[in-house]
Amino acid sequence: MIPRENPYRVELEKLIDPVHAFALSHYLDANGIRVHLSDPPLRCALGEIPYLEAPLTLFLDDPDQMQAARRLIRRFREGPGPVRGVIWRCAHCGEEHEPEFGSCWNCDTPRP
């Protein structure tokens, strides 16, 4: 499926880890930032590189949201700040999670 190009969209980041990429795009979306991820490159479909090693590109649909998006990405990576709820850490793999997640997105261990 080829998404219709938005001429105003800007590239935010290239993300190697698809789990991280989806978590980040979900986080931005939940905070009112309109983003989308590129499809995996065709090279994956052709089997030239493994799906899990293909970088995904995160696009910002509205360039006016760039500053807010960058702020949220920083918060997403650095962990707690003035956020509602408690960021929790997976007891099994140590991954950090936003309050709204009930289990680890990395290893599926339920929230402690």
Ligand SMILES: [Zn+2]
């Ligand atoms: Zn985990």
